[in-house]
Amino acid sequence: xxxxxxxxxxxxxxxxxxxxxxxxxxxxxxxxxxxxxxxxxxxxxxxxxxxxxxxxxxxxxxxxxxxxxxxxxxxxxxxxxxxxxxxxxxxxxxxxxxxxxxxxxxxxxxxxxxxxxxxxxxxxxxxxxxxxxxxxxxxxxxxxxxxxxxxxxxxxxxxxxxxxxxxxxxxxxxxxxxxxxxxxxxxxxxxxxxxxxxxxxxxxxxxxxxxxxxxxxxxxxxxxxxxxxxxxxxxxxxxxxxxxxxxxxxxxxxxxxxxxxxxxxxxxxxxxxxxxxxxxxxxxxxxxxxxxxxxxxxxxxxxxxxxxxxxxxxxxxxxxxxxxxxxxxxxxxxxxxxxxxxxxxxxxxxxxxxxxxxxxxxxxxxxxxxxxxxxxxxxxxxxxxxxxxxxxxxxxxxxxxxxxxxxxxxxxxxxxxxxxxxxxxxxxxxxxxxxxxxxxxxxxxxxxxxxxxxxxxxxxxxxxxxxxxxxxxxxxxxxxxxxxxxxxxxxxxxxxxxxxxxxxxxxxxxxxxxxxxxxxxxxxxxxxxxxxxxxxxxxxxxxxxxxxxxx
Amino acid sequence: xxxxxxxxxxxxxxxxxxxxxxxxxxxxxxxxxxxxxxxxxxxxxxxxxxxxxxxxxxxxxxxxxxxxxxxxxxxxxxxxxxxxxxxxxxxxxxxxxxxxxxxxxxxxxxxxxxxxxxxxxxxxxxxxxxxxxxxxxxxxxxxxxxxxxxxxxxxxxxxxxxxxxxxxxxxxxxxxxxxxxxxxxxxxxxxxxxxxxxxxxxxxxxxxxxxxxxxxxxxxxxxxxxx
Numbered sequence: 001x002x003x004x005x006x007x008x009x010x011x012x013x014x015x016x017x018x019x020x021x022x023x024x025x026x027x028x029x030x031x032x033x034x035x036x037x038x039x040x041x042x043x044x045x046x047x048x049x050x051x052x053x054x055x056x057x058x059x060x061x062x063x064x065x066x067x068x069x070x071x072x073x074x075x076x077x078x079x080x081x082x083x084x085x086x087x088x089x090x091x092x093x094x095x096x097x098x099x100x101x102x103x104x105x106x107x108x109x110x111x112x113x114x115x116x117x118x119x120x121x122x123x124x125x126x127x128x129x130x131x132x133x134x135x136x137x138x139x140x141x142x143x144x145x146x147x148x149x150x151x152x153x154x155x156x157x158x159x160x161x162x163x164x165x166x167x168x169x170x171x172x173x174x175x176x177x178x179x180x181x182x183x184x185x186x187x188x189x190x191x192x193x194x195x196x197x198x199x200x201x202x203x204x205x206x207x208x209x210x211x212x213x214x215x216x217x218x219x220x221x222x223x224x225x226x227x228x229x230x231x232x233x234x235x236x237x238x239x240x241x242x243x244x245x246x247x248x249x250x251x252x253x254x255x256x257x258x259x260x261x262x263x264x265x266x267x268x269x270x271x272x273x274x275x276x277x278x279x280x281x282x283x284x285x286x287x288x289x290x291x292x293x294x295x296x297x298x299x300x301x302x303x304x305x306x307x308x309x310x311x312x313x314x315x316x317x318x319x320x321x322x323x324x325x326x327x328x329x330x331x332x333x334x335x336x337x338x339x340x341x342x343x344x345x346x347x348x349x350x351x352x353x354x355x356x357x358x359x360x361x362x363x364x365x366x367x368x369x370x371x372x373x374x375x376x377x378x379x380x381x382x383x384x385x386x387x388x389x390x391x392x393x394x395x396x397x398x399x400x401x402x403x404x405x406x407x408x409x410x411x412x413x414x415x416x417x418x419x420x421x422x423x424x425x426x427x428x429x430x431x432x433x434x435x436x437x438x439x440x441x442x443x444x445x446x447x448x449x450x451x452x453x454x455x456x457x458x459x460x461x462x463x464x465x466x467x468x469x470x471x472x473x474x475x476x477x478x479x480x481x482x483x484x485x486x487x488x489x490x491x492x493x494x495x496x497x498x499x500x501x502x503x504x505x506x507x508x509x510x511x512x513x514x515x516x517x518x519x520x521x522x523x524x525x526x527x528x529x530x531x532x533x534x535x536x537x538x539x540x541x542x543x544x545x546x547x548x549x550x551x
Numbered sequence: 552x553x554x555x556x557x558x559x560x561x562x563x564x565x566x567x568x569x570x571x572x573x574x575x576x577x578x579x580x581x582x583x584x585x586x587x588x589x590x591x592x593x594x595x596x597x598x599x600x601x602x603x604x605x606x607x608x609x610x611x612x613x614x615x616x617x618x619x620x621x622x623x624x625x626x627x628x629x630x631x632x633x634x635x636x637x638x639x640x641x642x643x644x645x646x647x648x649x650x651x652x653x654x655x656x657x658x659x660x661x662x663x664x665x666x667x668x669x670x671x672x673x674x675x676x677x678x679x680x681x682x683x684x685x686x687x688x689x690x691x692x693x694x695x696x697x698x699x700x701x702x703x704x705x706x707x708x709x710x711x712x713x714x715x716x717x718x719x720x721x722x723x724x725x726x727x728x729x730x731x732x733x734x735x736x737x738x739x740x741x742x743x744x745x746x747x748x749x750x751x752x753x754x755x756x757x758x759x760x761x762x763x764x765x766x767x768x769x770x771x772x773x774x775x776x777x778x
Contacts, residue, residue: 055704075704090693179570180574180607184604190600191597
């Protein structure tokens with residue numbers, strides 16, 4: 001505060017500051033405090049905001065679903081919100097730490113004005129939150145292949161959370177100035193967030209009362225986004241009013257506080273209402289998908305998709321075309337149908353909540369299994385699983401070389417294709433589905449190689465299903481086979497394509513071994529031999545069960 | 552040595568134990584809320600969160616507002632800090648042991664690897680204490696919490712770079728255990744170096760002789776007269 005401002009404030013300072021309506025001098029003090037404290041908050045917020053920016057522009061997914069991304073955008077600001085909460089608390093309690101609290105009583109800066117200043121200072125990290133969100137939106141729309149539409153009220157959640165955290169920090173500092181308080185508050189909020197983002201609360205309206213909720217199941221569990229935003233704004237107002245009320249209750253504050261409480265309660269009630277219409281539509285997606293799907297043909301392939309997920313299929317078309325480009329024309333499966341279904345991947349976070357979601361007919365009580373109808377069934381949500389693109393390509397490859405496309409729908413068993421050349425070819429074809437598909441296979445091999453379950457058993461006996469949350473392809477290969485496929489993927493694609501096309505009849509035969517394929521392709525032959533007692537090292541036993549050798 | 556032992560009760564009384572008590576209560580509350588005796592699996596994420604909270608509590612307990620005032624007492628800085636650190640570590644270890652014993656007794660650790668969690672907990676605790684000793688308990692706790700939370704957030708986008716793998720057995724799990732061991736060792740070393748009495752440090756002539764703006768020599772605030 002400049003000397004002139006201080007003099008003016010001292011002249012106009014009320015004898016009993018903090019009572020009645022705020023005077024112009026209090027506003028001036030609040031503004032001056034806000035200017036100074038905003039700089040402190042800005043300094044504390046730079047690193048978390050930078051991390052938020054990194055999170056926004058990093059990644060590089062092929063497909064980004066904008067509704068889901070809108071829900072998740074607030075995640076990038078959670079650290080900024082936590083830092084703002086702690087920094088606000090530390091700013092308000094700085095005088096207490098320095099032992100200068102009593103000195104403030106002798107100045108023309110009443111506590112209410114200082115609290116107001118701290119609350120105003122929260123606008124700076126909030127604006128940083130807006131910038132991070134704006135950059136995030138720009139990155140989403142420009143970097144990846146966007147699908148669906150942005151939900152603006154969800155995008156606003158992040159900056160509002162930052163504002164709310166700052167106001168909560170000020171309120172807590174006025175209520176409990178102990179240094180541990182903000183950390184405990186962050187801990188309790190984190191516990192609530194972790195607790196509610198579990199399947200247990202998947203079908204509960206209570207889920208929406210926490211500040212940020214993962215948006216993975218947006219199509220099945222939609223939130224009343226506008227009501228949630230109003231609810232958060234109400235909470236922010238309550239925290240701000242609560243902080244100021246500590247210095248004395250005025251009629252105006254009481255009115256604003258009562259209004260904030262009423263708005264918050266109503267908005268909470270609205271967002272907790274269960275979306276019955278939405279669930280009826282979801283019922284149809286489970287029970288009779290063909291009745292609500294739209295179908296079209298392209299390059300001899302028939303595609304069918306749910307209307308809201310039509311854009312995802314454009315990406316799937318690209319994956320199919322990429323695999324087709326390296327497949328000999330005579331081997332290409334015809335006719336081919338690619339039909340969207342609700343898969344295990346779509347329900348990853350809802351699986352154990354099936355009992356809660358019992359209103360959805362045909363909701364699986366266990367894992368969703370894909371029908372064995374000869375068609376390919378991509379999921380609704382696409383692009384976030386490490387092996388999803390590889391998986392679709394491998395299913396296409398399996399269909400091309402005559403291996404099962406899905407595990408046995410009745411038993412869930414996959415057949416053993418260890419040491420079979422055609423299984424390696426299927427993996428190689430799948431690895432061409434997208435630029436990242438090969439990395440997905442490498443990730444699976446690395447994961448299987450490091451699996452703790454392999455301890456005590458020879459890693460040579462470990463077999464690899466193409467699976468993450470869902471199982472792609474109805475077969476497993478040995479780790480040597482998977483490494484051979486990776487080696488082929490590293491080689492010049494046109495050269496390998498030409499060699500495979502030349503010997504297609506041989507390599508697609510069930511009796512041809514992967515060692516023979518290696519010789520034909522001119523790569524080092526795996527020396528390990530076939531596993532003696534095959535086991536899956538790194539997967540949930542319920543996910544993949546081993547069956548008989550593939551015929 | 553005798554002076555250091557005599558300093559234990561006084562140091563214990565002067566330490567801020569309230570955060571530590573609240574953190575310990577949270578650990579107990581969390582274990583009870585998860586009902587491990589009913590066969591519920593403990594959450595690895597929540598277990599880590601409580602470790603961080605205990606570490607923040609320990610960092611705040613190290614805050615020594617009287618350090619400057621008693622800087623020239625006969626007990627050396629190393630001993631004074633050693634007593635404070637020992638008390639904080641003993642408190643954190645007691646909380647951890649009781650929690651682990653309680654979890655182990657219920658026999659439902661689920662996927663939580665307790666040995667790895669102990670290594671991670673030691674790294675987290677020592678890191679918080681080193682930061683707290685270096686820059687002050689309150690500021691150290693803030694830097695520690697922000698740094699660790701930042702690492703957790705970044706993990707969501709770049710799991711391969713992470714110190715906190717998503718689940719036991721996930722890629723990077725083994726390396727992360729090693730990294731936490733290194734963090735614990737480096738933090739312990741840093742604590743020793745920071746806590747050494749300035750009088751015992753080697754100081755170059757250049758750093759020992761400071762001058763003010765007028766070029767006159769100034770006296771160091773770290774007096775060695777009690778050596």
